[in-house]
Amino acid sequence: MDPSMSVLVIVHTESDGALATPALEAVNAARALAQQLATPFHVGLVGAVVEPAAAALGTCGAASFRAVAGDAFAQARYATDVAAAAGIATAVGADLVIVPGTSRALRTAGGLAQRLGGVADTHVVGVAASAGVVSITRWFYRQRIEGTMSRTARPWVIALETGTTPAWAGAPGAGGVEAVAVSVETRSAVTGVRAPSTGEQTVRPDADLLLVAGAGWTKKQADGQVHAEAAQSAILGFLRASKASLGGSKSLVDQSGEGQAVLPFMTHLNQVGQTGSSPRHRKGLATCCHGEEPHVIGWRFVTERRAVNLNANCGWAQGKADVVYVADAFAVMKKVNELLGA
Amino acid sequence: MEFHIVVCAGLVPDPLQTLEPVMGPAGPGLKNEALLPSVIDPWAAHALFEAAHLARARPGSKVWLVSLAPKAKLQQVLMVVAQKVPFDLVAVDGPANGFTDASACAAALADAIAAIPGLDRQKLLVFGGWESASRAAGTTLQMVGERLGITEQFQGVDAVTVGADGAFEVLERIEGGRHQVATCSGAPAVCGWATGSLHEPPNSPQVGMMNMRTLMPALQKARAASVPLAGAFGAAAVPSARRDTRVVKDMSPDAIAQEIVEWIRQ
Numbered sequence A: 001m002d003p004s005m006s007v008l009v010i011v012h013t014e015s016d017g018a019l020a021t022p023a024l025e026a027v028n029a030a031r032a033l034a035q036q037l038a039t040p041f042h043v044g045l046v047g048a049v050v051e052p053a054a055a056a057l058g059t060c061g062a063a064s065f066r067a068v069a070g071d072a073f074a075q076a077r078y079a080t081d082v083a084a085a086a087g088i089a090t091a092v093g094a095d096l097v098i099v100p101g102t103s104r105a106l107r108t109a110g111g112l113a114q115r116l117g118g119v120a121d122t123h124v125v126g127v128a129a130s131a132g133v134v135s136i137t138r139w140f141y142r143q144r145i146e147g148t149m150s151r152t153a154r155p156w157v158i159a160l161e162t163g164t165t166p167a168w169a170g171a172p173g174a175g176g177v178e179a180v181a182v183s184v185e186t187r188s189a190v191t192g193v194r195a196p197s198t199g200e201q202t203v204r205p206d207a208d209l210l211l212v213a214g215a216g217w218t219k220k221q222a223d224g225q226v227h228a229e230a231a232q233s234a235i236l237g238f239l240r241a242s243k244a245s246l247g248g249s250k251s252l253v254d255q256s257g258e259g260q261a262v263l264p265f266m267t268h269l270n271q272v273g274q275t276g277s278s279p280r281h282r283k284g285l286a287t288c289c290h291g292e293e294p295h296v297i298g299w300r301f302v303t304e305r306r307a308v309n310l311n312a313n314c315g316w317a318q319g320k321a322d323v324v325y326v327a328d329a330f331a332v333m334k335k336v337n338e339l340l341g342a
Numbered sequence B: 001m002e003f004h005i006v007v008c009a010g011l012v013p014d015p016l017q018t019l020e021p022v023m024g025p026a027g028p029g030l031k032n033e034a035l036l037p038s039v040i041d042p043w044a045a046h047a048l049f050e051a052a053h054l055a056r057a058r059p060g061s062k063v064w065l066v067s068l069a070p071k072a073k074l075q076q077v078l079m080v081v082a083q084k085v086p087f088d089l090v091a092v093d094g095p096a097n098g099f100t101d102a103s104a105c106a107a108a109l110a111d112a113i114a115a116i117p118g119l120d121r122q123k124l125l126v127f128g129g130w131e132s133a134s135r136a137a138g139t140t141l142q143m144v145g146e147r148l149g150i151t152e153q154f155q156g157v158d159a160v161t162v163g164a165d166g167a168f169e170v171l172e173r174i175e176g177g178r179h180q181v182a183t184c185s186g187a188p189a190v191c192g193w194a195t196g197s198l199h200e201p202p203n204s205p206q207v208g209m210m211n212m213r214t215l216m217p218a219l220q221k222a223r224a225a226s227v228p229l230a231g232a233f234g235a236a237a238v239p240s241a242r243r244d245t246r247v248v249k250d251m252s253p254d255a256i257a258q259e260i261v262e263w264i265r266q
């Protein structure tokens, strides 16, 4: 083991200076890793305001707190974020840099490694050290192959997938923060956040339940007709009543993109599967999805899974779901919504 | 203002293929890797279509496609891609495998871009897929950008709207199915594309003929790049995830709804 190996976790603060759950998860992972390596760990904070975060982590055991703070660093912008992270990592002389797998930290993980002359791995679902050797687990081929590997190159930037480690929780304390000076020029500015053009926010990463809708909702039904309005009210009614997040198969979101507008609230951001996302939820209900084997990875990280399909042999369900109800999803979801009081 | 758009796109196994990792002496690869049918990496393909669209709207602009992959596979796949949109190919001969190192891959791509004759770095937009369907890391383009000294970077891009002066507004995917909106004063910049908003263009034999003029010479000239595996692999496996599915066949919709609601409330 190398006793001088230093671990650093870099997190962004929210607008009020607090830390969101993914940041606390990264802190916890860095803390555990440092313990396994019997080495100190350091915390790097980046944001408009950082003192509340340092105080919240006051008893986490960090050897030091370094920060790049100010209005310019409030924005999730590559140029400023990568400069801030590189400044902190250089000040600490970090060998292992843990960051959370947020869109903000992922945007710079590779650039940070390049600036430090190191390497990076993202979407890491496990990191541990044994006898001084650090190894990570991540998925390759978009959640299809799981691999465990170690690297000798340093610095090593490791972006930890959110929801894979418990968040750090502990009493606040007085955390003295050392400011790291960073000078950076940029030609970009973040001007805001845009909700889906459809007006309805249907992607909810924190939801307990994921509803996956497939192209079946837009297909001709037993009476030879397409029932777009019924599909729309069944799905939106369910989302409103259950607060579930909405995922869609590629076939379904592609249709919306092609202007068929059968389900206008469906966008590519809803797409789950190999070329979409693989969200983490405790439960998942798939309706009218057929899919093929590789695309069912859309619910790889959904723990309990049920499906409603007219076809018992549906590829999305057989061997993949705990229960498949062979039934008409229109009828089932209408009743579900009634029961939920939608 | 015109742009010089360089699109970085790798090859990946056709998403409908079954993938089976095999451990060799050096580390993992895919079973029958050389025989698996390949396609251009899906998000990088969107980047290529967006690049062509942008170049068409800005007379004087030009598109290059830089691809690091085994030469023989590149030839096969590009025969199809070359029918879609006009580009000049820059080929680098190397592995397309998802277990290789992003930094080494980025080094090879950045070298290839830096060597493009006539490329104006002040007009340069480096496009590519946000994350590949093989390594799926989202780090390569960032590293390419850093190596080329480009610090205006955007990832998970679904739209770039360019004004008359070359400044643009860009939408990047963030959590919750939303987009972050940013403005940038213009090139040089890096954009890692997600789906964007364009459809795959239909095949055009004329475009194919035009591309063919640079395609074969570029493949012949392809330099070999050594891209090692990312690290020492302990394992690589497809986790067996087969569930015993309970198939419920003759329950009324009302009774099913009742059961589903109880399960949701647990």
Ligand SMILES: Cc1cc2nc3c(=O)[nH]c(=O)nc-3n(C[C@H](O)[C@H](O)[C@H](O)COP(=O)(O)OP(=O)(O)OC[C@H]3O[C@@H](n4cnc5c(N)ncnc54)[C@H](O)[C@@H]3O)c2cc1C
Binding pocket: A213, A214, A215, A216, A217, A219, A221, A248, A249, A250, A251, A252, A271, A272, A273, A274, A275, A276, A277, A287, A288, A289, A290, A291, A292, A295, A298, A308, A309, A310, A311, A314, A327, A328, A329, A330, B015, B016, B042
């Ligand atoms: C490069 C590439 C990338 C891809 N990436 C993805 C990806 O990321 N994600 C993805 O999902 N797909 C992806 N695909 C597409 C994938 O191959 C399938 O085409 C797609 O997943 C199938 O969509 P589906 O299940 O919605 O529709 P379909 O295959 O059309 O199935 C519809 C289902 O609805 C059922 N149904 C119809 N009416 C009812 C009713 N009233 N009640 C109950 N059930 C009903 C039918 O029984 C059927 O099973 C990709 C394909 C390619 C080539």
